[in-house]
Amino acid sequence: MISPATLALLAGAAFVAGLIDAIAGGGGLVALPALLAAGVPPHVALGTNKGQAVFGAAASAISFWRRGMVDSERVPIGFAAAFAGALLGGWGVLAVPLRPLRVIVIVLLLVAAAVVLARRNVEARPHPLGPAARRAALAAIALVIGAYDGFFGPGTGSMLVVAFALLFGDALTRASGNAKIVNLASNLAAVLVFADRGVVLWSVALPMAAANAIGAATGVHLAVRQGDRLVRGVVLVVVAAIVVKLATDLAR
Numbered sequence: 001m002i003s004p005a006t007l008a009l010l011a012g013a014a015f016v017a018g019l020i021d022a023i024a025g026g027g028g029l030v031a032l033p034a035l036l037a038a039g040v041p042p043h044v045a046l047g048t049n050k051g052q053a054v055f056g057a058a059a060s061a062i063s064f065w066r067r068g069m070v071d072s073e074r075v076p077i078g079f080a081a082a083f084a085g086a087l088l089g090g091w092g093v094l095a096v097p098l099r100p101l102r103v104i105v106i107v108l109l110l111v112a113a114a115v116v117l118a119r120r121n122v123e124a125r126p127h128p129l130g131p132a133a134r135r136a137a138l139a140a141i142a143l144v145i146g147a148y149d150g151f152f153g154p155g156t157g158s159m160l161v162v163a164f165a166l167l168f169g170d171a172l173t174r175a176s177g178n179a180k181i182v183n184l185a186s187n188l189a190a191v192l193v194f195a196d197r198g199v200v201l202w203s204v205a206l207p208m209a210a211a212n213a214i215g216a217a218t219g220v221h222l223a224v225r226q227g228d229r230l231v232r233g234v235v236l237v238v239v240a241a242i243v244v245k246l247a248t249d250l251a252r
Contacts, residue, residue: 002204006038014208015215022063022176022219028053029103030153031208044201046093047194050152053128056188058210062200063220069177074138079185081139082146086186090193108152116205125137137167142182149186150193155225157183 013034023029029050035045065069094106109197141163149156160179164170170178194200 002038002040002201007204007207010034010038010204011207011211014056015211017053018059018212018215018217019219020215021053021056021212022060022180022216027056027212027215028156031212032154035204040201040204043094044199046153046202047199048195048208050187050190050194050203051200051202052186052208052212053153054191056216057180057184057187057210059213059216060220061177061184063217064177067177069174069241071174071178074152074178075136075181077135078142078182081142082182083186083189085143085146085148085192086150086189089147089152089186090151090190091150091228092147093151094193094197094199104152108154111155116172134168141167142185145184146186146189149183150190153190155230156186 012030013030017027017029017031017034017088018031019027031052032045033050035048036042040048061070141160145156145159145163148159157176157179159181161175162170164175164178165172168178222239
């Protein structure tokens with residue numbers, strides 16, 4: 001049972017997660033560790049994280065779309081491929097036993113943190129891909145990263161931003177906008193899988209979702225003003241704390 005005080009702290013974490021996710025991706029590196037620290041079992045924490053994150057993803061996607069920072073021709077392929085990938089990823093993680101999942105979470109948190117922190121140094125590098133090759137590349141990226149998002153999630157936005165900047169030559173702000181469409185699709189698919197299996201604590205997810213959506217809308221505004229500076233320190237502290245906690249739980 002989550003106490004009101006703990007729920008308030010989780011809502012605060014969700015606000016920060018939405019803010020960070022809109023700016024640079026990696027909001028799950030705040031929200032998921034917060035749920036785990038509150039004593040929520042890993043499978044349920046993953047499901048509840050998706051339950052709250054989908055609202056922030058929707059708020060971010062709408063905000064970027066309204067600002068003209070989404071390439072509409074990419075939306076159908078990116079959305080469909082990410083949705084399919086996340087379904088596969090969600091089914092996969094629910095098949096993993098609890099103890100191995102703790103080890104997997106530690107490793108993936110470290111990898112995701114490295115991607116988020118490295119994202120700042122990425123520069124747009126356009127490649128001369130033809131229309132067919134661009135569509136195939138988009139489908140492959142969305143499918144693979146969507147599967148990762150359904151399986152785990154943190155760092156998905158940053159992975160997409162890096163891929164879009166390097167492969168399609170998107171400026172980082174536009175890459176963030178395009179990433180949000182793909183991220184929204186993978187979040188929707190993951191929520192469907194986790195909700196169907198009953199591993200979403202909606203009493204926790206919905207208050208977190210409201211805070212996440214507010215944070216995301218704020219983050220989009222800051223992203224236009226190069227808000228990456230807000231992310232690095234928070235990510236380092238949060239990831240270090242949760243890795244220590246999970247490693248301690250594993251040693252018991």
